[in-house]
Amino acid sequence: xxxxxxxxxxxxxxxxxxxxxxxxxxxxxxxxxxxxxxxxxxxxxxxxxxxxxxxxxxxxxxxxxxxxxxxxxxxxxxxxxxxxxxxxxxxxxxxxxxxxxxxxxxxxxxxxxxxxxxxxxxxxxxxxxxxxxxxxxxxxxxxxxxxxxxxxxxxxxxxxxxxxxxxxxxxxxxxxxxxxxxxxxxxxxxxxxxxxxxxxxxxxxxxxxxxxxxxxxxxxxxxxxxxxxxxxxxxxxxxxxxxxxxxxxxxxxxxxxxxxxxxxxxxxxxxxxxxxxxxxxxxxxxxxxxxxxxxxxxxxxxxxxxxxxxxxx
Amino acid sequence: xxxxxxxxxxxxxxxxxxxxxxxxxxxxxxxxxxxxxxxxxxxxxxxxxxxxxxxxxxxxxxxxxxxxxxxxxxxxxxxxxxxxxxxxxxxxxxxxxxxxxxxxxxxxxxxxxxxxxxxxxxxxxxxxxxxxxxxxxxxxxxxxxxxxxxxxxxxxxxxxxxxxxxxxxxxxxxxxxxxxxxxxxxxxxxxxxxxxxxxxxxxxxxxxxxxxxxxxxxxxxxxxxxxxxxxxxxxxxxxxxxxxxxxxxxxxxxxxxxxxx
Numbered sequence: 164x165x166x167x168x169x170x171x172x173x174x175x176x177x178x179x180x181x182x183x184x185x186x187x188x189x190x191x192x193x194x195x196x197x198x199x200x201x202x203x204x205x206x207x208x209x210x211x212x213x214x215x216x217x218x219x220x221x222x223x224x225x226x227x228x229x230x231x232x233x234x235x236x237x238x239x240x241x242x243x244x245x246x247x248x249x250x251x252x253x254x255x256x257x258x259x260x261x262x263x264x265x266x267x268x269x270x271x272x273x274x275x276x277x278x279x280x281x282x283x284x285x286x287x288x289x290x291x292x293x294x295x296x297x298x299x300x301x302x303x304x305x306x307x308x309x310x311x312x313x314x315x316x317x318x319x320x321x322x323x324x325x326x327x328x329x330x331x332x333x334x335x336x337x338x339x340x341x342x343x344x345x346x347x348x349x350x351x352x353x354x355x356x357x358x359x360x361x362x363x364x365x366x367x368x369x370x371x372x373x374x375x376x377x378x379x380x381x382x383x384x385x386x387x388x389x390x391x392x393x394x395x396x397x398x399x400x401x402x403x404x405x406x407x408x409x410x411x412x413x414x415x416x417x418x419x420x421x422x423x424x425x426x427x428x429x430x431x432x433x434x435x436x437x438x439x440x441x442x443x444x445x446x447x448x449x450x451x452x453x454x455x456x457x458x459x460x461x462x463x464x465x466x467x468x469x470x471x472x473x474x475x476x
Numbered sequence: 477x478x479x480x481x482x483x484x485x486x487x488x489x490x491x492x493x494x495x496x497x498x499x500x501x502x503x504x505x506x507x508x509x510x511x512x513x514x515x516x517x518x519x520x521x522x523x524x525x526x527x528x529x530x531x532x533x534x535x536x537x538x539x540x541x542x543x544x545x546x547x548x549x550x551x552x553x554x555x556x557x558x559x560x561x562x563x564x565x566x567x568x569x570x571x572x573x574x575x576x577x578x579x580x581x582x583x584x585x586x587x588x589x590x591x592x593x594x595x596x597x598x599x600x601x602x603x604x605x606x607x608x609x610x611x612x613x614x615x616x617x618x619x620x621x622x623x624x625x626x627x628x629x630x631x632x633x634x635x636x637x638x639x640x641x642x643x644x645x646x647x648x649x650x651x652x653x654x655x656x657x658x659x660x661x662x663x664x665x666x667x668x669x670x671x672x673x674x675x676x677x678x679x680x681x682x683x684x685x686x687x688x689x690x691x692x693x694x695x696x697x698x699x700x701x702x703x704x705x706x707x708x709x710x711x712x713x714x715x716x717x718x719x720x721x722x723x724x725x726x727x728x729x730x731x732x733x734x735x736x737x
Binding site for chain 2: 174175217220221222223224235238241242243244245248250255259261262266267269270271273274275276278302
């Protein structure tokens with residue numbers, strides 16, 4: 164097992180003496196992650212994602228429950244575990260801005276106990292894998308965010324971790340950079356069998372990277388399913404936003420819900436289980452004076468609302 | 477896996493960073509030259525009006541004293557103690573727990589590496605300034621002791637700043653503790669005034685405190701006093717401060733792991 168969690172609970176106490184308030188950030192969480200899996204671990208803000216990741220990486224003690232990551236108890240064997248996992252936490256950079264990525268890798272390699280020969284071999288290997296060799300000798304401050312994230316990924320892969328914990332890794336990236344980053348994660352997983360544990364607010368990250376999605380809310384798992392199944396049930400909705408050059412009536416379309424219709428814009432929700440996005444777009448482009456059109460994933464909050472709205476088994 | 481090489485690589489990488497920040501290095505150097513020139517002029521006036529000596533220091537000796545005391549202070553990142561405290565307070569230190577190396581060790585090695593290029597530049601500028609404005613120190617051999625003493629001084633200061641800043645593990649608004657720390661180095665550390673020039677009771681107190689290892693020791697050696705015992709005292713203080721900082725960080729990390737960042 165890559166990760167095994169049983170009845171994990173974390174309670175934070177805030178305030179002083181008589182006014183102590185107890186907040187249960189993680190509540191009876193149980194979860195198993197298999198080696199080589201690509202798992203999306205998602206939930207709204209305050210759901211307990213970050214707290215549970217901190218426990219699984221050993222930087223936070225749980226109040227009760229058990230967890231083993233790569234056979235180690237994270238909070239008791241933190242440093243041993245740190246040598247076998249890679250972490251990329253949102254906006255916290257692993258690189259030093261005044262230096263080139265290659266210079267930062269030298270320091271990280273030393274911290275992870277690699278000798279010079281191992282360091283050179285792995286940096287060259289990652290340059291090929293991430294197609295980023297041309298970026299490794301530029302100062303980090305001169306890189307775009309997308310380029311930097313590829314270099315960050317190399318930084319957390321340098322010691323060949325068995326599990327990669329990624330917390331909102333695509334935040335702030337443009338569409339192309341996001342897509343490239345997702346492809347790299349999938350390739351990394353395919354070539355190295357690295358287990359991917361990904362948290363994100365971006366539904367597209369889940370669809371394009373993960374094989375399995377675990378949704379947590381109020382510190383507990385509320386949904387655990389293959390992404391393919393999730394796509395059929397919960398991710399079958401796409402949002403279409405259309406800008407109009409002049410007011411026009413909408414063509415009647417099956418499988419489409421009109422969310423908003425003004426003189427200059429239309430917002431639709433499309434159930435892709437009923438209608439293909441392509442057929443809806445064709446119909447809109449033929450029947451409306453379209454000045455702008457975009458297709459969006461539903462926000463995560465909508466997916467979670469749909470989970471709660473499901474009939475219980 | 478190889479032998480542990482993170483201390484020298486961390487320090488070396490940090491030194492590269494310091495050299496890469498040419499603007500910061502140049503500003504520190506200009507500030508250093510200005511401060512030493514002003515202090516040397518003030519001390520010259522004081523010594524001249526006091527019959528050629530103040531607390532046993534001649535013009536030559538006090539100029540070299542001021543040059544070294546400022547070099548070991550200016551070469552340090554002046555915001556370091558606040559930055560360490562902020563990193564602890566904001567939880568950024570928690571991310572450093574995700575590496576298989578001690579947080580304190582990596583931080584101290586990095587800070588030392590970042591300081592040494594500045595220290596070398598300030599010492600070189602200070603030596604030129606001393607030679608031009610005052611002349612050769614009375615016992616030039618003492619300078620050979622002053623160089624390792626300067627390195628020990630910045631090491632003591634960096635380790636002590638980590639121990640002090642560690643209060644942020646428990647107390648979020650630790651700004652006043654940092655303010656106090658800097659003033660202690662200035663006064664009882666001998667940065668502004670040689671300890672011999674302080675009132676008797678204050679000098680006696682200062683001699684019991686670790687701050688004199690951070691400025692007074694290398695400055696007194698640079699002033700021409702061949703007193704190798706000062707180096708031994710610095711080593712002893714460095715060991716004690718490292719133990720204290722280690723204990724603070726271990727306790728702080730445990731607290732962070734229990735209550736969160």
